[in-house]
Amino acid sequence: METAKSFIMRNPPYSAADYVLISRQLTKEMNDQAGSGRQVKIALLSSFTIQPLPEILKVKCLIDGINPDIYTAPYNQYTQEILDLNSFLYAFKPDIIFLFIDLRSLLGDHFFLPYQINSMGRKAMISEKLDQLLMLVNKVNLHSSAKVVVHNFEMPGFSPMGILESKQEYGICEAVQMLNQRLRESWKDNGQVFLFDYQAWSACYGQYNLFDPKYYYLGDVKFNFEYMPKLCDVYLGYIKPLLGILVKCIVVDLDNTLWGGVLGEDGMEGIRLGPTPAGRPYWEFQKFLLSLYQRGIILAINSKNNVAEVMNVLAQHPHMVLRKEHFAAERINWLDKAENLRSLAAELNIGLDSIVFIDDDPLNREIVKGSLPDVMVVDFPEDSALYVSSLQQLTIWNVLQVTTEDQQKGKMYAAQRRRQEMLQSSRSVEEYLRGLDMKAAIFPANDFTIPRISQMTLKTNQFNLTTRRYTEEQIHELAASNQYLIAAVQVSDKFGDNGITGLVMAEMGAKRWRIDNFLLSCRIIGRKIEDVLLAYVLEQARQAGVTVIAGEFIPTAKNIPAQDFYSAHAFRYIGDDGQRQIWELEVDQHFAYPDFIQISMG
Secondary structure (H helix, E strand, O other): OOOOOHHHHHHOOHHHHHHHHHHHHHHHHHHHHHOEEEEEEEEEEEEOOOOOOOOOHHHHHOOOOEEEEEEEEOOHHHHHHOOOOOOOHHHOOOOOEEEEOHHHHHHHHHHHHHOOOOOHHHHHHHHHHHHHHHHHHHHHHHHHHOEEEOOOOOOOOOOHHHHHHHOOOHHHHHHHHHHHHHHHHHHHHOEEEEEOOOOHHHHHHHHHHHOOOHHHHHOOOOHHHHHHHHHHHHHHHHHHHHHHOOOEEEOOOEEEOEEEEEEHHHHHOOOOOOOOOOOOOHHHHHHHHHHHHHOOOOEEEOOOOOHHHHHHHHHHOOOOOOHHHEEEEEEEEEOOOOHEEEEEEEOOOHHHHEEEEEEHHHHHHHHHHHOOOOOOOOOOOHHHHHHHHHHHOOOOOOOOOOOHHHHHHHHHHHHHHHHHHHHHHHHHHHHHHHHHOOEEEEOOOOOOOOOHHHHHHHOOOOEEEOOOOOOOOHHHHHHHOEEEEEEEEEEEEEEEEEEEEEEEEEEEEOHHHHEEEEEEEEHOOOOOHHHHHHHHHHHHHHHOOOOEEEEEEOOOOOOHHHHHHHHOOOOOEEOOOOOOOOEEOOOOOOOOOOOEEEEOOO
């Protein structure tokens, strides 16, 4: 049976009309089949007619392996939907809400007649609109755990004051700027609310392109159909990180990608790189990659070159921004690039679907696309002047939070290299583990750890027993309920700090606890940290008078490394309900912390 995604790939959309046609051609069977992908409930609230945005967003989601359930609020009913706790919005229980209020609707008659009231009147009007918006979003926060994405407001494209607009006391442009600024300040520290900078985004495409007067007057459509696919790309920039679909690694080619020219032919002195017209595009491209590295995305090399020559450039070229220490791994050889990508993923212990591949050669890109469909291959422009701008337009780099672990990730992978070298020189795994001088600090769920705890549930796929995903708001609710034991473990050793890299969540009953979530970051697999977490849970259960710990394993295509955890730790197999395996362990069984790891309670 053909899937929705394969049907879309066979009939690729190029225009808004194509997306709508495809959406309407998808059969019930195709939509049902899409249920195997990651599911998300999306609510769209707006002040004007937004059809066919939901249909376009659906197709965009399906292309990325996401199965969306989309609720579109009735025309211009966003206020009623939010204030009425019995509305369809709350019954729908969305994971994410997009609120798009246009400036015309917000200002009413003042959109055209802002100067029929004085400056004090304009200040009062903006203050009133701000209070209304804050009240509505606060209402959602109180009664829903959904992430809320609010559009800010585009600057008016026309002022009746013309060139004197900037001379006005609290003119209409200044008023809208102030409204946007106060919205940003109000939600800056609110992890549930995100302000989409629609003003900056609309400036990129042009207000007069995004607004079609003909459709506005015909049906109150205030956003041009043809730009709806681009707006959906922005929305996916919020949806994908919510689901844990994140870029973990950028794998780059070298010749005519990281620098201009071919190193083997031009030599280090002949490649184009640095503050010259020919070298600047590559120089700034490296700066762009460095900014993502500092944000937590690791870098790797996949290049057909000679190792010694490449290492010489990384070490000696005066204008190299990226040095050897910035790359977590390299494949510098004459092998097939797809095979190199498989090898890199295995070494870095990450999934192929978390890798972005950048190469100037169209043939290499097509080979990787055909061999490794999970890898995201960037359609790199031929003109190096467009390298940076083409990547800046992608929304794949987005995350919903940046943790301390993210900012240190590059250093952590460098330390991991040294661990691998130590493992290879050790006589046994036990000697290696004892020589690491590991420390494990166990922390409860609190304001400091919850962002990282949520991030791990969203991102971790391999050593993850249930792959249940939780937002920060959901973790807060579970922790506050006093019905869950939630503990995170921070791991360090003589090579450095791995950060918070392990998690256990257990639902606490009177005599029986159930492990709801148990996971390890790929960076610490094989270091017995799972034994630390299990020993901690059993210790806490015994103190609470619990007799049985129940464990669940929900198999996926990616969590094979975790499939034998329960059997290897003396759990008794109870059964399988078709979706999950059930295991049990008597709490009175002795299970100690590993004696080569120093344990502390944070």
